[in-house]
Amino acid sequence: MILLSFHGAARTVTGSRYLLEVNGRRLMIDCGMFQGLKALREQNWKPTAFEPRSVDRMLLTHAHIDHSGYLPRFVREGYRSAVHATSPTAELARFMLLDSAHLQMEDAEFLNRKRKTKHSPALPLYVADDVEAAMKLFRPEEYDSWKQLDSGVSFRMLNVGHLLGSAMIQLRIQDGGRSVTVLFSGDVGRYGMPINPDPVPPPESDYLVLESTYGDRCHCNEDVNSQLEILAGEVLSRGGILLVPAFAVGRAQQIIYLLQLLVARGKLPRVPIHLDSPMALEATKVYEKYRGQNRLPEEELRSGGAEGTLHLVHTQQESMALNGMSGPAVIISSSGMMTGGRILHHIKHHASDPRNLILLIGYQAEGTRGRALQEGARAIRIHHEEIEVAAAVAVLHGLSGHADHHELLKWLSGFPPPKSSFVTHGEEAQALALAGRLQAERGFSAQAPEMGQQFTL
Template identity: 50%
Template sequence: MARITFYGAAGTVTGSKYLVEAGKAKVLVDCGLFQGLKKLRELNWKKLPFDAATVNSVVLTHAHIDHIGFLPRFVRDGFRNKVVCTPATKELAKLLLLDSAKNQKRDADYLNRKKLSKHSPALPLYNAEDARRAIKRLKAVPRGEWRELLDPIWVRFHDAGHLLGSNMIEMEIRDRDPPLRILFSGDVGRYDAPLYFDPAPPPPCDYLICESTYGDRDHPQEDILDILAERVNKAFQRGGVMLFAAFAVGRSQQLIYLLQVLMHAGRIPRFPIFLDSPMAVDATKIFRTFSQDHDLSEGQLSPPSSVLDGPNVELVRDHERSKQLNRVTGPAVIISSSGMMTGGRILFHLKRRLPDPKNTVLLGGYMAAGTRGRDMQEGRSFVRIHGQDIPVRAAIDSVSGLSGHAGRSELLRWLKDLPKPKQTFITHGEPDSAASFAAALRDQYQFDTVIPQLGDSFELGE
């Protein structure tokens, strides 16, 4: 008998962790960090209900922190086996895990210095050495090839179109004939998204674990180049600086690539672009290494170097240079991370730029509940940064076409030709989104849907 238990991304978007048990094998699909609301972040500190040392393998859908960010803590807690992923995910995970450890230490140090924490001292969830130990566990395997994790569990990867190296995971439990087939969607990408190819068709499965981040809504039907040109030109008419909070891996590269395409076509003026993220700069090298995974059909720029090249692009690594950007006047674009404005250099830029109505903050993609990005998206007059309430006077705008997540109609399109599974588990969505998408699958495709909550466990097969 096989069993799946949902230890993350169930009833919420983040913290992806699914434990599959079959025979003597225990495999964890994703090992993500909870983000957003305080009650979710506190789950990162709660002891897992299972022993990390008993898990035989971790397998990753992709490198975003809500899917890999708990790995250093998991290794600290006793996990000693391999973390299986694609080559691009391995390289990106090295950057993201070390950066996550650095950000946690920096945030803890800041809280201690300013005496803003009720804990004395405030501690990070893990440190850089924990991250390095986790990185040593990463094992890269190519897409499309079956791999045995531990008898009877086998997996293979298929392109999910969400991020460089991202996958859906096809799993077979081979202690029966025919094997029990489980499909983990990971995060499903958009169709015709810049830089990424369309998500591969889902293979037939007995059980489907499907994300629902945008399960209750669609992205506007807008041409991304048209809408980005309109937003940029409008922002510069105000005379200020455009600040874009972008994920350092993926979103930053997409944005600079598209801005360069628009400038090359004469649709927006030429202006300086400051990429204020050492990790984003490093990530670009990885993007170039895996340039065969890029779809650069939006413009005539020659791949792969065009993604971040240009005399108007400054790649900012140095912290002092980052602080000097406070003196930059428009027109200019500053791209900084993190994407949901939960930490990193973007917070210092927000403190400087939000109070000035000439500036524009451009949001792109999903903003989880409890993040500063969601607060601004919902029109809050103030956002809290480093213990201060910062007034939001800058214009808040958005470019939804840069979302890495399929909208509701795109998810339904992705699943349209999939033979009906025995059961479909709807995960990785806020409650309303998951419920709406589950209803759509029942109504349109007659799928038997379940919305698991944290800790729920299900037997699979007979």
């Protein structure tokens, strides 16, 4: 008997956790943290519906915290078996999880200091030692190679183009006399994006678990290259500084590459691009190491003279030296929503100059400084100081790592209707809309499972 149950990312985006039970053996696909609203974050403190030590295997689709961020807690609670993931996923996960542990320590300390907690003292979900314990369980996997697990289960990981190392996972299960295949899409990437390759077509499978972050949205008319050329071109030609708050893993590397490509094509002047974020430096090293897995026109970048434009900022002194710098130049720094990190210092020193531009390139959650700027605020609070923003502010759309509904259907164009498909990893409206489209346009049997729901395959 094969049972599939949903323990997160069910009618919501975060907390991806799926459990497959094959004749009593338990496999878990993704071990994500719930993020966002308080009611979701509180889910991280509830015990899972099954004992961590009762799980026999863990498979991770990619390193994003909403897919991997619960793992150290799961290990702390008793999980001891292998964690299968691609090599870049394992390497990115290490410092993303360490960063996550660090943020939780900070939050707990803040709550204790302010006595804003019913629980005294407030505790972090996990600490760095739990991350190290989890990292010891990782087993690196190659793309597109079948791996036999015990109990008649084998799996393979295929490049889904969402983030370096990201994978969809196909499982082949022998159950009595029958063979059943199940495909977990993970987060599905897009076509023709900077750095990330196109997702490979999904292999035919009996069952499909499909993400739906943008199940009802369209990334239409978003020509990133020409938008960036215009926005960056204007600020650099007037001698200004282009300030980019960027998520350290994935997004920072994409924007560096896009800027360098515009330099190589003669569309932007050859100016220094300063990357000032310890985590982005780590991530950039992993991107360099797995250069072959990235979509990069190496020859064009080299011959166009874009090489040598990137300046990595290693020390705090180097970072502070950028405070007195004059343009034209680019500073890329995290955090992406300006909730913390070195970007705050750069904004503080350069926001008063109307020649400069603050360019928002990712999602800005409610309540963040990034969101305030996006909505037109002309002053923000940084380190207890009111900072006036005379610099221009612009939003660059189109760098999302998730396929929209057109791209999801394109991705599935050669995929015959499965016995059943389960739409997950989307807000309720997005998940239901995509399930409806799969039924109406592709003749799929599709549903959006609810938290804790179980199905017999």
